[in-house]
Every structure is written in C-alpha cells, then in structure tokens.
Amino acid sequence: MSTVSETYIENRQRVQPTDTNNYAAAHGGNVVKWMDEVGAMSAMRHAGETCVTARINGLDFEQSVPQGDTCVIEAYAYEAGRTSVRVRLRAFREDPRTGERERTTDSYFVFVAVDSEGSPTPVPDLEVGSERCKRLRSEALSNDPER
Structure with missing residues (x-):
C-alpha cells in the first residue's frame, strides 16, 4: 500500500523540432504520450503491477509548449478502485x-492493473496520510470531470 505522495512523479521532456507541429x-499527441507514460509509472508505483490506460478524462490544452522549452509532466495517484488507479496529470x-x-x-x-496474462x-x-497527501487528493477529486 502506498500514499498519494509516494506515487508523485515529475518528468521533463525538452521540446525538439521533431516534437512540434506547424506552429513550432x-x-x-506528443504531450498526451508523455502524460500517458508518466501517468502509467505513477499508477504502477501504487499498484505494484503493470498498468495500462483505460480512460482519459477531461484533457484540456490551455496553452502550447514552444519548441526549445521543457515540457514538465507531473503525475500522482489520488484514488484506487478494485483494479484501477486514478491519476491526476498536469503538463507545464x-x-x-x-x-x-x-x-x-x-x-x-x-x-487498470494487469497480471502477466493481461487480465x-x-x-x-491508497493511503492518504500527510497534509500534502490530503491536499493533492482533495484538489484532484474536486476537479475531476467524472466526479
């Protein structure tokens, strides 16, 4: 069993010319891919199993990440079901x-966590212990479009 804070992962990707669209x-699609990869790592950290993407809720692109900047992906698990792990993801x-x-x-x-046969x-x-865990979980639950 892990805490919300223990599932927190932050990763960086430098935006190269090959990562860009016609507007530099x-x-x-690259941002979603990077988010999916970091989100899966966060889910796996909690589940202790391989995790596969089951659903993307409310993906909102608020602004672009220019070529040459760094795309920072932040992820943490905020809720666990029977076989599922909900992960909040933000890009900067x-x-x-x-x-x-x-x-x-x-x-x-x-x-969704899967075994070696893909089931x-x-x-x-998921434990919510510290004040940071409580704050992260509360923020995710209050903004999740499925809630």
Missing part, C-alpha cells in the same frame, strides 16, 4: 534558462 510548439511549459513555469495541460487518467488484477488501497 509541441504536438498535442518551463523555460530551461530561468525555470519559469506555466501550466499548459490538465487531465485525469484511469489505469485485470486487484490493487491495494
């Missing part, structure tokens, strides 16, 4: 020279 900004554009950061994308993914398998309960 990160292609939306970050200036690699100054560290200035702005949120660009917000979403909620649902992952759904149970996940443990």
Whole structure:
C-alpha cells in the first residue's frame, strides 16, 4: 500500500523540432504520450503491477509548449478502485534558462492493473496520510470531470 505522495512523479521532456507541429510548439499527441507514460509509472508505483490506460478524462490544452522549452509532466495517484488507479496529470511549459513555469495541460487518467496474462488484477488501497497527501487528493477529486 502506498500514499498519494509516494506515487508523485515529475518528468521533463525538452521540446525538439521533431516534437512540434506547424506552429513550432509541441504536438498535442506528443504531450498526451508523455502524460500517458508518466501517468502509467505513477499508477504502477501504487499498484505494484503493470498498468495500462483505460480512460482519459477531461484533457484540456490551455496553452502550447514552444519548441526549445521543457515540457514538465507531473503525475500522482489520488484514488484506487478494485483494479484501477486514478491519476491526476498536469503538463507545464518551463523555460530551461530561468525555470519559469506555466501550466499548459490538465487531465485525469484511469489505469487498470494487469497480471502477466493481461487480465485485470486487484490493487491495494491508497493511503492518504500527510497534509500534502490530503491536499493533492482533495484538489484532484474536486476537479475531476467524472466526479
């Protein structure tokens, strides 16, 4: 069993020319791919099993990530079901020279834990212990479009 904070993962991807669209900004499909990968790692950290994407809830692109900036992906599990793990994901554009950061994308993914044969398998309960855990979970639950 893990806590919300123990599932927190942050990853960075430098936006290269091959990652961009016609407007010299990160292609939306690349941002979703990066979010999916980091979200799966967060879900797996909690489940202790391989996790696959089952659903993407409310993927909102608020602004772009320009070429040359860093796309920072932040993920954490905030709720566990019988075989599923809900993960909040946010993407930010970050200036690699100054560290200035702005949120660009917000979403909620649902992952399902699977065994070696690809069948759904149970996940443990998610603990909410510290004040940080409570704050992260509360923020995710209050903004999740499925709630």
